[in-house]
Amino acid sequence: MSWQTAVVGAIGAAQYQAQGAIGKYNQAVQDRKAAVLEQESAQIEKQTEFDIAQFDKQFQKLEGETKVKLSKSGVVQGSGTAYRIAMSNAREAELQRNIMRYNSKVAADKKMEEANFARISGQLAYQQAQLARINTIASVGTSLLSMNTGSGVKTT
Numbered sequence: 001m002s003w004q005t006a007v008v009g010a011i012g013a014a015q016y017q018a019q020g021a022i023g024k025y026n027q028a029v030q031d032r033k034a035a036v037l038e039q040e041s042a043q044i045e046k047q048t049e050f051d052i053a054q055f056d057k058q059f060q061k062l063e064g065e066t067k068v069k070l071s072k073s074g075v076v077q078g079s080g081t082a083y084r085i086a087m088s089n090a091r092e093a094e095l096q097r098n099i100m101r102y103n104s105k106v107a108a109d110k111k112m113e114e115a116n117f118a119r120i121s122g123q124l125a126y127q128q129a130q131l132a133r134i135n136t137i138a139s140v141g142t143s144l145l146s147m148n149t150g151s152g153v154k155t156t
Helices: 003-072 080-150
Strands: none
């Protein structure tokens, strides 16, 4: 084996190793990104529960203020206008809670979809590195064969 053959083989081996390392690294980066996105999704859901609790607190305060104002104006609680106002406020509050939950669910699902895409991208990066490794082996093999054939050495 000539020194050129050894150099081509060594370079090919180094390239093969580097391609494997790059593929694993790129996959690890995407897996990390996916984990972060999943945490963000969970955080969105937790934030929504906090926001709803804060909303309920504000709503109770508003409800109390409304009852006091109605009482001061001489309206009987639970009848006529007071009842309609209370029911309207209750419907609106439930609608707002549902909107917050819906928006939260959409945002959390979007983060999960991004996480899934990141994982797929990582797997694709790894597979591309594996394909590059196969191409390197084929290229080095072709180079070595052509070097041996071109040097006058017969291969049988």
